[in-house]
Each structure stands twice: as structure tokens, then as C-alpha cells.
Amino acid sequence: MRERVPFPGGGEEVKAMNTALPQKQAEAHSTGAPEQAPAPAPASTPVVAPSPAPAKVVRLTIDGQEVEAREGETVLDAARRVGRDIPTLCYHPAVGRIGSCRVCVVEIEGARNLPASCVTPVAQGMVVHTNTPAVREARRTVVELLLAAHPHDCLKCERNGRCELQNLAMRLGIRTARFNREREHREPDASSPALVRQPDKCVLCGRCVKVCNEIQATGVLGFAYRGTRSCVTPMFEHGLGESKCVSCGQCAKVCPVGAISEKEEWERVLDAIADPNLHVVIQVAPAVRAAIGEEFGIPAGTAVTGKLATALHRLGFDAVFDTQFTADLTIMEEGHELLERMKSKGRLPLITSCSPGWVRFCETFFPDFLENLSSCKSPQQMMGAVIKTYYAKKAGIAPDKIFSVSAMPCTAKKYECARPEMNASGVRDVDVALTTRELARLIKAAGIDLASLPDGEFDPPLGISTGAGTIFGVTGGVMEAALRTVSEVVAKRSAGKAAGGGKLEFVEVRGLEGIREAVVDLGGQQVRVAVASGLGNAARLLQRIRDGKASYHFVEIMACPGGCIEGGGQPRSGDPEIAAKRASAVYAEDRRMKARRSHENLAVRRLYEEFLGEPGSEVAHRLLHTTYHSVEEAAQVASARKEAM
Amino acid sequence: MSAAQTKQTKDKRARLEVAPKPGEAGGTACKCQGKLPDDRYGILDDIIAKHKDVPGSLIPVLHEAQQLFGCLPEDVQARIAKGLGVPESEVYGVATFYSLFSLRPKGKWTVNVCLGTACYVRGAAACLEAVKKELGVDIGGTSRDGLFTLQAVRCLGACALAPVVMIGDTVFARVKPEDIPRILAEYAASHSSESAAS
Numbered sequence: 001m002r003e004r005v006p007f008p009g010g011g012e013e014v015k016a017m018n019t020a021l022p023q024k025q026a027e028a029h030s031t032g033a034p035e036q037a038p039a040p041a042p043a044s045t046p047v048v049a050p051s052p053a054p055a056k057v058v059r060l061t062i063d064g065q066e067v068e069a070r071e072g073e074t075v076l077d078a079a080r081r082v083g084r085d086i087p088t089l090c091y092h093p094a095v096g097r098i099g100s101c102r103v104c105v106v107e108i109e110g111a112r113n114l115p116a117s118c119v120t121p122v123a124q125g126m127v128v129h130t131n132t133p134a135v136r137e138a139r140r141t142v143v144e145l146l147l148a149a150h151p152h153d154c155l156k157c158e159r160n161g162r163c164e165l166q167n168l169a170m171r172l173g174i175r176t177a178r179f180n181r182e183r184e185h186r187e188p189d190a191s192s193p194a195l196v197r198q199p200d201k202c203v204l205c206g207r208c209v210k211v212c213n214e215i216q217a218t219g220v221l222g223f224a225y226r227g228t229r230s231c232v233t234p235m236f237e238h239g240l241g242e243s244k245c246v247s248c249g250q251c252a253k254v255c256p257v258g259a260i261s262e263k264e265e266w267e268r269v270l271d272a273i274a275d276p277n278l279h280v281v282i283q284v285a286p287a288v289r290a291a292i293g294e295e296f297g298i299p300a301g302t303a304v305t306g307k308l309a310t311a312l313h314r315l316g317f318d319a320v321f322d323t324q325f326t327a328d329l330t331i332m333e334e335g336h337e338l339l340e341r342m343k344s345k346g347r348l349p350l351i352t353s354c355s356p357g358w359v360r361f362c363e364t365f366f367p368d369f370l371e372n373l374s375s376c377k378s379p380q381q382m383m384g385a386v387i388k389t390y391y392a393k394k395a396g397i398a399p400d401k402i403f404s405v406s407a408m409p410c411t412a413k414k415y416e417c418a419r420p421e422m423n424a425s426g427v428r429d430v431d432v433a434l435t436t437r438e439l440a441r442l443i444k445a446a447g448i449d450l451a452s453l454p455d456g457e458f459d460p461p462l463g464i465s466t467g468a469g470t471i472f473g474v475t476g477g478v479m480e481a482a483l484r485t486v487s488e489v490v491a492k493r494s495a496g497k498a499a500g501g502g503k504l505e506f507v508e509v510r511g512l513e514g515i516r517e518a519v520v521d522l523g524g525q526q527v528r529v530a531v532a533s534g535l536g537n538a539a540r541l542l543q544r545i546r547d548g549k550a551s552y553h554f555v556e557i558m559a560c561p562g563g564c565i566e567g568g569g570q571p572r573s574g575d576p577e578i579a580a581k582r583a584s585a586v587y588a589e590d591r592r593m594k595a596r597r598s599h600e601n602l603a604v605r606r607l608y609e610e611f612l613g614e615p616g617s618e619v620a621h622r623l624l625h626t627t628y629h630s631v632e633e634a635a636q637v638a639s640a641r642k643e644a645m
Numbered sequence: 646m647s648a649a650q651t652k653q654t655k656d657k658r659a660r661l662e663v664a665p666k667p668g669e670a671g672g673t674a675c676k677c678q679g680k681l682p683d684d685r686y687g688i689l690d691d692i693i694a695k696h697k698d699v700p701g702s703l704i705p706v707l708h709e710a711q712q713l714f715g716c717l718p719e720d721v722q723a724r725i726a727k728g729l730g731v732p733e734s735e736v737y738g739v740a741t742f743y744s745l746f747s748l749r750p751k752g753k754w755t756v757n758v759c760l761g762t763a764c765y766v767r768g769a770a771a772c773l774e775a776v777k778k779e780l781g782v783d784i785g786g787t788s789r790d791g792l793f794t795l796q797a798v799r800c801l802g803a804c805a806l807a808p809v810v811m812i813g814d815t816v817f818a819r820v821k822p823e824d825i826p827r828i829l830a831e832y833a834a835s836h837s838s839e840s841a842a843s
Contacts, residue, residue, distance in 0.1 A: 212734070219732020224741040235737040236719050236748075244733070 060126040075117040075128055076104055084130050087139060087168055089146075090205035091118040092254050093576035094561070095215070098206045102142050103168065106130045114138050140172050148179035150257075151200050157258040162572075164256035165203060182228045191239025194247035194263055194414040199231050202259040208232060208251035215561060217536035218361065220245045232259075244364050244631075248357035248535065248559045249411030249435075249568020262411045262569060266438040270445070272403040272431075273316045279395070280403045281319040282312055283383045283462070286327065287409035287473035287564035288436045290585040294571045295440035296450040301581030303589045306455025309463075311448050313456055319391075321462035323406065324469030326382035327481070329607070330354065331468060331598035333624055334376045334478075335486045336615035338554055342527075347371045349530075349545070349552040352478050354378045356416035357559030357568075359628065361535050366542050367630030372555075375625040379472065380406050380413055381422050383462065384429030385623040390611045391462060392425070399425045405432050407439040409473070409567030412559065424623045435569025464603035467589070467596030474586045475533035475563030476509040476516065479556040483509070483520055483529075484597045490523035504596060510587075512562055512579055515541050517552075528552045534561035685713050689721065693728035703731055703739055707746055716747045752787045752794040754832060756780075757811040761800030764808040768822070772808055773797060775822035779829055792836055793829065 056071040069078040090101040099119035106117045109127040186199035212221040220243045234243035252260045272280050293304040312320040353374045388399040417430035471477030488502035508518040514537035517530045530552045532541045538557045544550040560567045565582035612620045692709045696702035726733040740746045758773045780788040787794045803809045806818035
């Protein structure tokens with residue numbers, strides 16, 4: 001279906017590599033084309049992962065050292081495993097092989113040129129040299145050419161000090177500039193509410209293009225033109241804001257330089273805190289605490305919940321709330337919606353709507369599934385609405401005097417909170433959504449050393465949560481949280497069992513594979529569920545549902561591969577194990593919590609008693625639920641709104 | 646199947662209203678101008694259908710689409726992307742990578758000024774300047790009257806005749822800058838008499 005375009009930089013090698021990849025990896029890489037998907041299993045049986053073929057062992061020599069490698073592995077992987085750290089630029093473990101930048105070239109005896117080690121498979125008897133004069137000269141020239149085309153404004157760049165191009169220049173010892181800039185200038189693009197592109201800084205590595213097309217299947221970013229005019233751009237050089245971009249930010253997370261990043265808004269938060277007339281509150285998403293420590297030198301996989309609460313209090317927020325509270329609230333509403341739809345034979349599968357990148361993707365590319373989307377707002381927007389209504393009333397503060405901040409692992413949350421309908425309180429519900437990276441900047445700017453802080457607590461009542469809210473941060477978590485509650489509600493209804501008797505850990509929906517299926521027994525009824533993360537996987541799953549090859553009752557979809565822990569606003573990392581480490585931090589947090597089912601959250605219960613009534617009530621619908629529009633419809637709504645004004 | 650066909654027909658109709666009419670400002674100079682211009686989107690759909698599911702068909706489709714429309718405007722590229730199931734960014738990437746594709750309408754005639762070595766040493770640069778001045782455009786641009794698109798080429802293989810300028814299919818040999826206004830004026834005059842006659 002997809003044709004390979006002869007862009008400069010040798011696509012052939014990549015193609016050759018992909019065919020040589022072990023089954024499991026190859027699957028992770030090819031996400032776009034549905035016909036390449038493994039034959040779907042019957043809906044009632046879980047998909048069984050194909051067992052990888054036994055890998056043949058290959059012997060080769062790297063810098064005089066005998067090395068054993070798996071057949072199909074690249075020279076780069078084999079070399080890194082034995083402590084030869086070949087420099088790379090376009091290669092990224094979460095993106096896969098590209099082979100465009102030629103920074104990782106090595107000498108292989110018998111080869112007529114210097115092959116790129118990231119796309120060259122190992123072979124029996126191969127003799128590799130990773131650090132010869134020819135190799136060093138080639139690498140240095142490549143980086144010098146990149147530097148020549150790069151604006152030299154590092155001191156003012158968001159990536160200053162943590163830029164992969166800077167690191168390369170440092171490592172290769174570049175001290176002079178031999179070449180002059182000949183590249184065509186292009187203006188920065190700030191048209192998106194979530195992301196900013198600075199094409200002059202782009203090194204044309206192709207990571208974002210591969211992520212956008214193959215992993216996220218949105219097909220917004222692509223290479224255009226050639227030679228000194230080459231650039232990465234949406235079609236017809238439109239701004240991202242005018243394109244089909246869903247703001248997932250996966251491009252920003254893998255960009256090696258400052259060419260794509262989130263729209264920075266953290267200084268607005270500092271201004272608000274300094275304003276004595278504003279009551280400034282913050283909510284923190286579950287995935288943030290599982291990753292922000294990395295920005296402060298704390299080992300990956302460590303949740304820093306208590307330290308983060310302390311840091312936020314010290315920053316001067318008037319109240320520190322937890323998005324996990326509204327994650328619990330989401331389960332109450334969405335669980336209710338699921339049971340309603342199953343009882344009344346409503347539209348199934350019910351599909352989760354927590355991930356704004358996914359919601360936008362559905363509105364743009366799969367509008368026929370909009371009726372399947374849960375009408376629940378995301379936890380961020382529920383919290384925004386609850387803060388400026390329930391909390392405002394309780395605290396006796398006018399909603400327009402509350403400045404509501406969110407800290408999210410996500411760039412699409414910036415887009416989401418700016419959606420015009422997100423003003424249940426009469427004013428904009430969430431004023432600023434910060435990414436995890438921005439929150440780290442905010443904390444650093446205030447001179448707070450997160451690592452050395454004592455543990456603190458989130459503020460009641462909206463800072464109280466359960467383990468079910470915690471696991472929202474990882475793919476499969478919303479599904480598991482819903483099952484924890486729904487299974488108990490159903491068990492109670494059918495058998496009059498006491499609370500606490502239901503199943504707690506639904507390990508069958510856990511894991512980092514792109515698509516997972518399971519059948520869950522709920523009070524005798526076999527409920528078919530599926531979980532997809534990454535929009536390419538979501539597209540494959542939806543296509544199977546469309547084609548009638550699969551059917552489910554309940555589906556969880558997250559825009560980012562791995563879920564929120566790997567969101568577009570999370571700390572950038574080159575660690576291939578990063579998703580697994582962050583996921584383990586999330587599950588450890590869940591086990592640490594006293595209450596682990598959403599309906600056991602006493603603060604949520606109180607919110608219903610004092611304010612909302614019951615799940616699905618009229619007030620709940622007004623504040624916590626929303627509607628969706630296909631992109632065409634949305635354009636009509638917007639123009640109608642303009643006319644009305 | 647029938648539902649899909651109905652949808653396609655409906656799409657065709659929807660496009661008819663936005664398709665530029667011949668001679669209208671902003672209209673594209675198309676090869677079937679004056680015949681059935683409004684049906685071009687339907688023809689495009691047939692082209693796409695013919696190539697669909699054939700690997701490597703993007704370039705042939707773009708080629709045929711350009712012959713049909715004279716260039717590859719955005720709506721045409723978006724339609725091709727949707728029809729072939731290829732990301733829009735990829736279609737745009739191919740359309741901008743190859744110099745034979747053009748995003749903007751081209752003039753009735755393409756003026757190719759040869760800047761190959763032989764032509765260059767015999768004064769091609771001055772000829773190029775003269776054409777630029779006369780048409781008021783830069784390389785790649787199209788004159789305001791929509792008649793001429795200026796291109797610079799590296800060698801036309803007529804070095805003995807240097808410097809060479811080619812207009813449409815006609816080669817002008819040993820061109821001097823002062824010849825340029827007269828040559829272009831003759832083309833413009835032939836166009837006016839053609840349109841007066843029809």
C-alpha cells in the first residue's frame with residue numbers, strides 16, 4: 001500500500017533490514033499498512049504473540065574483538081553491546097532504523113565504502129573497525145556540514161545543553177567551521193496550539209517523519225524539495241495548526257535538536273503565581289510522577305510523587321491537586337456509561353476518550369467511530385470543570401479568579417484545554433497545560449532541587465486518589481481501572497456480594513505490545529476488550545472492527561505507544577527500556593496505594609453526595625461529558641459560532 | 646460496492662462547482678482547456694482507480710494528473726493521497742522532489758534559457774537577465790499574462806548554436822539579449838490573434 005520514496009539517504013538498506021528483523025521487532029516497526037498485519041484471531045480468543053524463530057548466532061570481529069551476535073542484528077547494536085559506542089544521530093530506539101545521517105559509519109573489510117552501522121546487518125566473519133582515521137574524518141565532515149546548515153543560536157535554544165547535535169560536535173572535537181551556510185531560510189511555525197516548529201534548526205534526520213507516518217499513521221510531516229531547499233514540512237508548507245496534526249507530540253519527543261518542541265507556557269505560570277489576585281491551582285497527571293525524576297538525575301523508573309507534591313507547594317501554588325482524582329471520577333462515569341450501553345444495546349464497542357491526541361485522530365481520520373467514543377471528558381478537563389465549579393464554591397472563590405494549571409505528559413493536552421467547548425464553568429476550565437519537561441524547567445527555574453526534597457502530600461479533597469487512577473498513566477490502565485470497578489458493581493448486583501470481593505489485578509490487559517485483546521468474565525457475561533496504544537495500532541484495530549473481523553464491548557486507545565508514560569511531553573530519552581521502566585514505576589505506585597478501586601475513593605463519593613448526585617446525572621453530564629465533531633463538522637460549527645458573534 | 650460508487654459520484658458533483666473554469670483568473674492552463682474541463686476530477690478518479698493497489702504507482706499517477714491539470718494543485722494532491730492510501734506528506738514530498746512536477750500553473754509556453762557551459766561562456770547569463778526583465782519574473786515564475794514560464798536548464802545539447810533559448814518546442818540560436826523583447830513579443834502577438842479569431 002505504501003510506496004517507498006527515493007529520498008536521499010538510501011531507503012534500500014532500511015528495507016533490507018526490515019525484512020531481516022526478527023518477527024517481533026518487525027511488527028513493532030511496520031504499523032501503517034493493515035494488510036501487513038498478522039491475520040486477526042477470532043474475536044473470542046486472545047491474540048497469541050508469534051514465538052520468535054530461534055535466532056542463528058553469527059561471529060564477527062569488532063575492533064579486534066571477537067563478538068557473537070544474533071543474525072539480523074545490526075553492526076551498531078552488536079558494537080554497543082560490547083562497549084563500542086558508535087555515535088549516531090538519526091537512529092533512535094523508539095523510532096527504528098532510518099539510515100539517513102551517515103554519522104554512524106564504520107569500516108568493514110571488503111566493503112567498497114563506509115557503511116552506516118545502524119542499517120547494516122551483521123554477517124559471519126565480518127571484520128569491523130569503528131574508529132579508524134577514515135571513519136573519524138567521514139563522521140566529522142558529516143557533522144561539520146550539518147553545523148554549517150544550522151543556526152548558531154544555541155544559547156537561546158530550548159535544547160541548549162541537551163542537544164544531540166551539540167553532543168556530537170563536542171564528541172567529534174569540532175573546533176572550526178569549514179563550510180558556509182547555503183540553506184534556504186524558513187520561518188518558524190507557531191500555528192499549532194501545542195507544538196512549535198523551527199525548520200532552520202532541522203537536521204533532516206527523518207525521525208519525526210517516520211514517527212508521524214509509520215508509528216502514528218497521521219502522515220502530516222514529510223520531506224519536501226531537494227538539495228539546499230530540503231525541509232520537513234506538512235503538505236504545501238502549511239502550518240501544523242492548519243494540517244491534520246493531532247498534536248500527539250511524538251515528533252517533538254524524538255527530535256534530536258530544537259526543530260520541534262512544545263509551545264512553552266511555563267513562564268505564564270510563574271507570572272500567575274506572582275499575581276496576588278489569582279488563586280493558582282495545579283493538577284498533576286499520573287505519568288508525570290513516573291518520569292519527571294529523570295530530568296533531575298533520579299534513575300528512570302522511580303516515581304517521585306511525594307517530592308513532586310513538596311516541590312509544587314514550594315513553588316507557591318495555592319492548591320496542589322491530583323489528576324488521579326478525576327481519573328477515578330472518569331471510571332465512575334465511564335463505567336456507568338459502559339454498563340448502560342451494554343444494558344440498553346447502545347453503540348459498542350465503547351472506546352475511551354482520555355487521550356486528546358486519539359480523540360482528534362478519531363475526529364480527523366475515523367469519524368464513523370465518533371459515536372463509539374465515550375462522552376466522558378478526559379481527566380484533565382473533568383478536573384478543570386470540578387475546580388472552577390465545586391472547588392470554587394467550596395473555597396468561596398470566583399471561577400475567574402482561579403488560574404488552573406495542569407502538568408501533563410502530553411502536548412495534545414495544550415490543544416485540548418484550548419478547545420472552545422471546554423468551559424463548563426463559564427470561563428476556560430484549564431488555563432495552561434504544561435508538559436512534564438516544562439514542569440521540570442519551572443521547578444529548576446525556581447532553584448528547587450527535586451531530588452533532595454522530603455515527601456509531601458497532595459491537597460484534599462481533589463488530591464485524593466486510588467491506585468486505579470494511578471494506572472491511567474500506562475497503556476491498558478484505563479481498561480484495568482474500569483474492570484476493577486465494573487466487575488465489582490456487576491458482582492454486587494448479581495450476587496449481592498460484599499464490596500472487595502472482585503478481582504483486582506487484570507494482568508491480561510497489561511503489557512507494552514501495540515494491540516492486546518482479552519476476554520473478561522463479568523458476572524457470568526464474557527466481555528471482549530481490546531487495548532491499543534500508538535495511533536498506527538489504533539488505526540489497525542479500528543480497521544479490523546470496521547471490516548467485521550473483530551468485535552469488542554470495550555476498547556481503550558491511547559495516542560502514544562506505551563500510553564501516557566511515553567507521551568509527547570515526557571522527558572526525552574534514548575534508553576530502549578524507558579517505557580518498561582516507567583511502567584514499572586506506575587504499577588509500583590498502584591501497589592503502594594491503600595485504595596485501589598475508583599469507587600473506593602471517598603473524596604469522589606463525597607463529590608457525588610454534595611454536588612453531582614450520581615454517575616450519569618444531569619449535573620455530571622453538563623460538567624463532565626462532551627460531544628465530538630468530525631473535522632468537517634467542526635469547521636462548520638466554528639464558522640456558525642463566528643457568525644453568531 | 647454500490648454505496649462506494651454513489652459516494653464517488655457525489656464527490657464528483659461536489660468538485661464540479663469548485664473546478665476553475667477555463668480562462669477564469671486562477672484557472673489552470675490545462676491541456677483539455679475548452680473541451681471538458683469540469684470533468685477533470687472524474688478523470689483523475691479514473692486514473693487513481695487504474696493504478697490503485699499497484700506498488701510504485703504514485704509517480705505515474707502524479708504524471709498523468711499533471712498532464713490533466715497542467716500542474717499539481719493542493720486539492721489534486723490530497724485527492725491522490727486519499728485515493729491511493731498514501732500519506733499526503735508523501736505525495737507532496739514526491740511532487741516537490743522531482744523537477745518535472747510543478748505545483749503552480751505553468752504558462753502557455755515554457756522559456757528555457759540554457760545555462761550550460763558553452764551557452765554560459767557565450768553570454769547566456771545576459772540573455773537570462775533580459776528574459777527576466779522582459780517578463781518581470783524570476784526563474785520558475787510565470788508572467789502575469791499567463792503566457793510564459795521561465796526555466797533555466799543546464800544543457801539542451803545544442804552547444805554549437807550557443808547561446809540557446811528554447812520557447813515551447815522551438816530553439817532560438819545565437820541569441821543576443823537585445824533579441825529577447827522581439828522574440829517574446831511575436832509569441833504574445835500570435836496568442837492575441839489566436840484568441841481574437843476564436
